[in-house]
Amino acid sequence: MWRLSIKQNVLLDQLREQGKRIEKLSKVEHDLIKEVHPQVNEIKEGMEEMMAVVKENAKTAPPASKKNKQWFTSQDR
Numbered sequence: 001m002w003r004l005s006i007k008q009n010v011l012l013d014q015l016r017e018q019g020k021r022i023e024k025l026s027k028v029e030h031d032l033i034k035e036v037h038p039q040v041n042e043i044k045e046g047m048e049e050m051m052a053v054v055k056e057n058a059k060t061a062p063p064a065s066k067k068n069k070q071w072f073t074s075q076d077r
Helices: 006-060 066-076
Strands: none
Touching: none
16 A cells, blocks of 8 residues: 655645544534524514414405505595
8 A cells, every 4th residue: 555645644634634524513503503593494484474463464454445555545646
């Protein structure tokens, strides 16, 4: 087998250190995502509830009268 040069050994050491740093950062990132994930689901559920309320209110709300519509359009002119 060929013997690795000093430069190659240094490069391999640097790659090992870099791998360790990446693993450490990945673990921290995973922990953060794990912490935030339940909050995202809670927000999504809240938004779905709000959408349902808005749709329900839109169905029960009376349409705007023509008189009000004309007043708003005449003000724009």
